[in-house]
Amino acid sequence: MDAKDRLNAVIDNIEKVIIGKRNIAELSIVAMLSHGHVLLEDVPGVGKTMLVRALAKSVGADFKRIQFTPDLLPSDVIGVSIYNPKDMEFHFRPGPIMGNIVLADEINRTSPKTQSSLLEAMEEASVTIDGVTMTIPKPFFVMATQNPIEYEGTYPLPEAQLDRFLLKVKMGYPSSKEEVEVLSRSQLSVPIDELEAVISLDELLHLQEEAKKIKVEDSIKSYIVDLARQTRIDPYVYLGVSPRGSIALMKASQAYAMLKGRNYVTPDDVQYLAKFVFGHRIMLRSEARYDGITAEEITERILAKTRVPVQRLVGQ
């Protein structure tokens, strides 16, 4: 079984539970393969948790869930050292972050302090408590959800921290036909319980390494850079995509190409992923908000006007 078949087996497995959201499953896999994390932005009850659980089960990974609330403390996330009177020592009790696949639910409900503890862990893949650094087991994949920021009682994530998410995805409601199917499936049993792992964690780690080897032609790299630079000069944009964003787009494209069974990245991959990679990295000016223009629309516009490379880059 080559990479494409194995990854598609995972997606098929997820689809048994999550109906009509194949693209979201794909994107999650893409993020996982490129050591990234996903920010899911949507209202409660559309299957975010189910998606992550299905993903975890499919790859046989350890699944943890953190429900963020306004009174959640950083130690609730990363763990705490507790004094054991019996042996008179502090023992580290790992927090829910120490898992393979972590669902950080409603991340914008909690205080910035707690948010940043999570995001640091995401970036470093390790936590430091009482001067001791502990590595989080690999693979480590966080899927954070947030309610749309217009909702009351939320702490919007700071720009720098948003950048740590590889992709921002909107789940959306299922179509009525899909929803009927959802109802039918949950009538008798809970589908998630019947899910079996289709690949092992080791295989997943191997695939992560393989994804890095996917060929990115120089012209494609320069296409990615062109796209990122375009966001920086757009009149509606206050803060454009950082070089970290360019790297993210490249890595995501590599993983996506692998998912599609190719060993090279095409402009189509880049275009498809650009709106998920750039969406949360573009800070708009107030004018854009007055004109009702979203970051996604700006990305679309840039994609439409940036020249797609059709030849090999010569002389560089």
Place this chain on the structure above:
Amino acid sequence: MSAIRKNTWFMACLYILVFFLLAEWLTPVMTLTSTGHKTLFLVFIVLGLLMALFKVPWTISGPVKLLYIVWFIVHVYTDAFFFSKDAIAFVWSDMQINSQALFSQNWAQTTDIFRTVLFFALLWMAVYLIHYWVSFRLSIFLFYFFTVLFIAVLDTFSPYTGNTAIIRIMVIGLLLAGLLHLARWTERHHIELSGDKIAASVIPLFLAIAGTTAVALYLPKAGPVWPDPVPFITSFSSQAGSGTGGNSVGRIGYGVDDSQLGGSFIGDSSPVFTAEVDDGQYWKVESKDIYTSKGWELTQNVGDVAVYENGDFIKTDFVPGEAGEEDTAVITMDQNFPFVLYPYGTESIQMADSPNYQYDAADQRIETFQQGNVFEPQSYEISYSEPSFSLTALRATAPENLAELPASLDRFLQLPDELPQRVRDLAIEITSSATTVYDKTRAVERYFSNGSFEYSQLDIPVPEEGQDYVDQFLFETQRGYCDNFSTSMVVLLRSLDIPARWVKGFNEGELLETEGTRDIYQITNNNAHSWVEAYMPGVGWMLFEPTIGFTGSSEVEFDVEVDATDPVEREQPERPNPIEEEDDSAAATTEEDNGPNLWDRAADMWNENKAKILWSAAGLLVLAGVLYKIRQKWLPKVLIPYYRSRGENASTFEKAYLRLLKQLELYGIKRREGQTLKSYASYIDSFFGTSDMTRLTRAYEQAVYGGNPESVDWSELQESWENLINRTSG
């Protein structure tokens, strides 16, 4: 292919229209080249079109056409029965003659039959091409455009009149354009029309065109704004935008009204008469004396009128040459005139029906009457002896003698008051070194051969309001035909007080055949001519020929040592074609001018041919522009063999693919700036209903983005590529 191309009635309509269009090509070609058997050629076209319509395979249609051509040859060139032994032998021997001639490159030895076969080949090709345009491309515009151009050019530059042809072509073209547009439209939108529906669309088209044509024919027509484009444009450019009035192209020939000279002429080779003589002669009709600065008129009732009969000695202004040198000219008229065309030195005239000859001293015309009525002779004999002039007498023609000439010659000194002074100045300048009247006259005559004048019947303007005909010729255009030269010489001579008159008639014509000492000349309208007679004091009237190409300045030698009685004969060169002549003299001038340097010659050439060069350059530019504009149509035909020949090569495929992208863009399906190849490919494929583009694009992506050009098998993809390239030319 949708149903409309399979509808035989519809296609038959197209082919019938095409046939008429082809016939419009054939008609002028046949008339102008005097080719016969038009019907048989038309039958050949019908045959070709019919077989194309019913999609007869070429294995049958080819032999049928060949058979027809052979039958035509046998039928037209021999009396033999087709398939008879004689016929086959004839065709066989003719083939041998022609192939020998071709192999030895003796083009002139090929027979008429060979030319006929070539003509058939041309028709064959034309029928095939049109069949291709109509059935496959559903477009006839290019051919139609060339038809209009062809007829327009022929109408302008040849005796062929395309007045009705152009209307017919217009109607045929509109019908064809409408039908083909319908066909293309239904195909583009994949509409299958039934026979009724086709008729419902076609009949209104026919009615609309019939209606508009009828209205257009009925409506009054405005005169042409540009009577003839070529002279108009040339005069426009050479006169720095001063514009010209009523230019018109006339047909050459003898005319009575000379009050408005100028304008272009086109040749007319219809015969006027044949003359049997010992040597070619100039045939005088009359002279005119009043120069109006636009043309010539005649003073009425000035001279005596004398009436003669058959055999009477007719007293003209020219004394016949020595007795014993008489000749007889036998004239047979093809066109009828009520006067006699007579050579210099005419003594008497003899013709049937014994008419009266009325010689008018005013214009020296000999009119024929019979019992008071105008008589047009069919044939007559003239006995004449060429006049000779004493060189001694000519050398004694001092300019002072001019003042003592009789008053009756005053009318030959008339000049219009408005004649520009520069004409008079020029006359003095030309003749400043000559001492005798004769030398002055010769100097004026020779002036036109100095290289700056050009003989041409085309592009000759008519003088404008307030412009002098002679002045325009001498100082502005410097190109013209006999009227320009002879009128100018008369005016120059008169400004020097030398009596001169303008003479009309015909030149010697074309030598048809020689019978012993007798030459038979054919004189056609092309030989209508004008020249000069000047009065030498003490000698009398003499003929002078200023028109270049009709004489050479070196032809008359006046050797001082020669006996003074040596006759100065009017030498008439046997040069029937003035235009060829002009080329010779032009060539001679350039040879003489070899001396200076290359730049001067280049500059001269530029000045002489400025208009031609500019127009050719403009034409080439337009052609290049058109070719560039329609490159989408012809480029694939070049590209396919080119990429085939490049062979198996990693970079060939990439180049070919990029070329295909360009070609698709030309076709009108442009890839948007931000559109990826894959999405473009799927659009192309859905547009053409193919899967070739996706296939090619996948391979291309593999090669370029995957950095793996060796993985591509060009030979396998070539078919897809050619398929798409071919579609882009549609």
